[in-house]
Amino acid sequence: xxxxxxxxxxxxxxxxxxxxxxxxxxxxxxxxxxxxxxxxxxxxxxxxxxxxxxxxxxxxxxxxxxxxxxxxxxxxxxxxxxxxxxxxxxxxxxxxxxxxxxxxxxxxxxxxxxxxxxxxxxxxxxxxxxxxxxxxxxxxxxxxxxxxxxxxxxxxxxxxxxxxxxxxxxxxxxxxxxxxxxxxxxxxxxxxxxxxxxxxxxxxxxxxxxxxxxxxxxxxxxxxxxxxxxxxxxxxxxxxxxxxxxxxxxxxxxxxxxxxxxxxxxxxxxxxxxxxxxxxxxxxxxxxxxxxxxxxxx
Numbered sequence: 620x621x622x623x624x625x626x627x628x629x630x631x632x633x634x635x636x637x638x639x640x641x642x643x644x645x646x647x648x649x650x651x652x653x654x655x656x657x658x659x660x661x662x663x664x665x666x667x668x669x670x671x672x673x674x675x676x677x678x679x680x681x682x683x684x685x686x687x688x689x690x691x692x693x694x695x696x697x698x699x700x701x702x703x704x705x706x707x708x709x710x711x712x713x714x715x716x717x718x719x720x721x722x723x724x725x726x727x728x729x730x731x732x733x734x735x736x737x738x739x740x741x742x743x744x745x746x747x748x749x750x751x752x753x754x755x756x757x758x759x760x761x762x763x764x765x766x767x768x769x770x771x772x773x774x775x776x777x778x779x780x781x782x783x784x785x786x787x788x789x790x791x792x793x794x795x796x797x798x799x800x801x802x803x804x805x806x807x808x809x810x811x812x813x814x815x816x817x818x819x820x821x822x823x824x825x826x827x828x829x830x831x832x833x834x835x836x837x838x839x840x841x842x843x844x845x846x847x848x849x850x851x852x853x854x855x856x857x858x859x860x861x862x863x864x865x866x867x868x869x870x871x872x873x874x875x876x877x878x879x880x881x882x883x884x885x886x887x888x889x890x891x892x893x894x895x896x897x898x899x900x901x902x903x904x905x906x907x908x909x910x911x912x913x914x915x916x917x
Contacts, residue, residue, distance in 0.1 A: 738785035817844060
């Protein structure tokens with residue numbers, strides 16, 4: 620079978636976009652094929668580089684590297700596209716100059732976006748936030764399950780997804796409950812009536828904490844006599860748990876146990892009381908004074 624080279628040449632030189640004047644941008648089939656091949660080769664090279672860098676990383680570090688590598692991919696593809704356009708004799712200086720005002724406008728519009736990207740890279744590099752960390756922000760407690768370049772996703776205690784723009788981690792105060800380790804100290808506060816046996820109260824609180832399986836045995840739970848309140852003697856039961864994300868359930872179990880223990884031992888949990896006194900003048904004395912005043916007038 621003879622190869623018709625002329626047909627192949629005609630196919631490769633077919634003008635998809637024709638130049639209006641000599642030297643203007645044009646696009647033929649051969650240029651399109653070279654562009655596609657260049658992007659495919661770039662993709663293969665990037666995958667190989669990613670595989671080389673991540674082959675000895677653990678799963679957590681791989682997730683971080685992938686987020687950073689996505690941003691690196693965008694930069695590489697942009698450079699490749701600019702090189703391809705330059706090889707097609709496209710005047711890049713003219714294009715960039717003409718679009719400078721547009722780029723400035725886009726920069727102002729996307730400044731929060733770029734702040735998110737920079738903050739995301741910072742978080743991933745300095746490890747200030749990790750997957751499975753429990754954080755509190757603006758009164759919301761959530762467990763982080765995904766960290767991306769632009770935003771961090773966490774699930775709250777009521778099973779709702781909290782999406783946090785990464786730049787907030789640089790400008791807001793955020794509590795990370797598990798930055799140093801997974802265990803945290805929690806507390807349940809309770810008041811008892813004046814006249815109660817405070818040592819008995821301490822004993823019962825310790826027993827309730829020791830009976831709760833989710834509370835760590837070491838460090839041991841302890842009780843503090845916090846204050847002489849207006850209507851009660853105020854105590855705090857302090858204990859350590861492994862997973863602070865589930866502490867509302869643990870505290871609820873403790874309160875049930877404390878209420879039962881106090882009822883069994885006749886220890887009263889008081890409620891605030893206010894005494895209101897009403898003073899009323901003697902109506903007979905008032906009437907007598909009015910009569911005497913009228914007689915004097917006559």
